[in-house]
Amino acid sequence: MNKNLLFRRIPKVDVLLENETIKKMIDYYSYDSVLEAIRTELEALRTYIGSCEEEEKAQEQIDRLCERIELNVAAMYRPNMTRVLNGTGTILHTNLGRAPLSGEHLKQVTYIASGYSNLEYDLEAGKRGERYSHFEELLCKITGAEAAMAVNNNAAAVMLILSSMAKGGEAVVSRGELVEVGGKFRIPDVMEQSGAVLREIGTTNKTHISDYEDAVTEETKVFMKVHTSNYRIVGFTDTVPISELVSLKEKYDIPVIEDLGSGVLIDLSKYGLTYEPTVQDSVRNGADVVCFSGDKLLGGPQAGIIVGKKKYIDLMKKNQLTRALRIDKFTASALEVVLREYLSEERAVKNIPALHMITKRVEEVEQDAKKFRRLLKRADLPAEIDIEECESQIGGGSLPLERIPSTAVTIRPLKITTPELEERLRHLPVPVIGRTANDRILLDMRTFDGQFMNYFAKILKELNVLEKEGNQYEAYYYRNSGTY
Numbered sequence: 001m002n003k004n005l006l007f008r009r010i011p012k013v014d015v016l017l018e019n020e021t022i023k024k025m026i027d028y029y030s031y032d033s034v035l036e037a038i039r040t041e042l043e044a045l046r047t048y049i050g051s052c053e054e055e056e057k058a059q060e061q062i063d064r065l066c067e068r069i070e071l072n073v074a075a076m077y078r079p080n081m082t083r084v085l086n087g088t089g090t091i092l093h094t095n096l097g098r099a100p101l102s103g104e105h106l107k108q109v110t111y112i113a114s115g116y117s118n119l120e121y122d123l124e125a126g127k128r129g130e131r132y133s134h135f136e137e138l139l140c141k142i143t144g145a146e147a148a149m150a151v152n153n154n155a156a157a158v159m160l161i162l163s164s165m166a167k168g169g170e171a172v173v174s175r176g177e178l179v180e181v182g183g184k185f186r187i188p189d190v191m192e193q194s195g196a197v198l199r200e201i202g203t204t205n206k207t208h209i210s211d212y213e214d215a216v217t218e219e220t221k222v223f224m225k226v227h228t229s230n231y232r233i234v235g236f237t238d239t240v241p242i243s244e245l246v247s248l249k250e251k252y253d254i255p256v257i258e259d260l261g262s263g264v265l266i267d268l269s270k271y272g273l274t275y276e277p278t279v280q281d282s283v284r285n286g287a288d289v290v291c292f293s294g295d296k297l298l299g300g301p302q303a304g305i306i307v308g309k310k311k312y313i314d315l316m317k318k319n320q321l322t323r324a325l326r327i328d329k330f331t332a333s334a335l336e337v338v339l340r341e342y343l344s345e346e347r348a349v350k351n352i353p354a355l356h357m358i359t360k361r362v363e364e365v366e367q368d369a370k371k372f373r374r375l376l377k378r379a380d381l382p383a384e385i386d387i388e389e390c391e392s393q394i395g396g397g398s399l400p401l402e403r404i405p406s407t408a409v410t411i412r413p414l415k416i417t418t419p420e421l422e423e424r425l426r427h428l429p430v431p432v433i434g435r436t437a438n439d440r441i442l443l444d445m446r447t448f449d450g451q452f453m454n455y456f457a458k459i460l461k462e463l464n465v466l467e468k469e470g471n472q473y474e475a476y477y478y479r480n481s482g483t484y
Contacts, residue, residue: 006058017038019066022038022066087436089444091358092295092296092354104351113333142280143264146308148305151304152304154259156325162191162222163193164315166238170195171221172215172222172224173187173200173354174239175202187259197421206238207239208249210242220254221254223249225259226258242285249288262397265298266349276297289308292304300352301338367411369407372409375454379460384408384410388408392404407444407446407449408442411441418436421466422434426461
């Protein structure tokens, strides 16, 4: 093997820059980016030839140099964040972005956010307005509250509420409600950041109304309830509902706040799920302030929504923390378009993807699975394709014990291993995330986007995903994405 001869076959930079494909790349991207990719790939090629002992393989890499430069420069401009297909069966999957927004809602948000908007401009008065005004009236109408606002997530909402209502004083909370949410964020730690002092009462499994009353001192600023939406304590338990705390609120003039965590605006029990307290219930039962997430059971964008008595909401709007925690134009517009669906429960269940998946009848899911199986079998793939019953879950720290009957399409590859297939699915142009069980990939059809059924069958075939030597996924992606 003559390595010197191979090194001499490597095109020089100036020669590569005259290549027609390279010229098109320069026109589409930039000269500097393409030059950087050329230098990177030339260095990698020289390193490869230096360690390679097979002339045929080394020559193959030389022949593929332009292709590798093409992939390199395209990768510079490819966003790390991409759409994925969720076959896990977890509807509010935190790692996959929780509640998806519908295409129609996104069209409305795009129209608003792609130009200037009246985010903080009152068109009626012709002067500066308030960004909460676009959805505050909606929230009040839906929940029965006097006023409303939103910040960037529910932890921020809790911190703002406590900073505005209990800073320098005590917030009384049951030990059974000192929850930890995702990423090791804990209610006591969030409370500490707010400047409020945590006053723990009761025990992990039992807290009585007398525990709250015994804790009242001159330093007591609020009674706080935290709905344990991400876990359940069962057995010998007792908690104090908001309706009971109201009697102490009136006796000692101490406001009651409730962190509902996930938060839901419709009664899901009528769709066969376990009853989950609604925001309307909390307001109706006397809570002065209620906060909850926007991107969980509500089915909207990430936000911490706060509703309640106007005098307390006004305090929060004036709090200096609000500036740091406020939502942007994308969240404000998305929140409004999603909340408008709640003016009709029928529309909400139909048009909000998360609610539609939660309430979808198992018979409909089964029909989707049968259709998907037919498409995959028609593609004549080297795999055993079948369907089987399974269970979906809500996820996102909501209804932790709830399991929803569902149907999955199963794929058992015949020429590669199941772990190999799972990895290849994650590297498709539109990645697919499923579950692995009994040496098969399971794609739960409750969460798998049905619009992509044909695409998925086609891509498995075209890229030979189930063959021992699959095609190069990146090359396919860039050559079929209309980049230049």
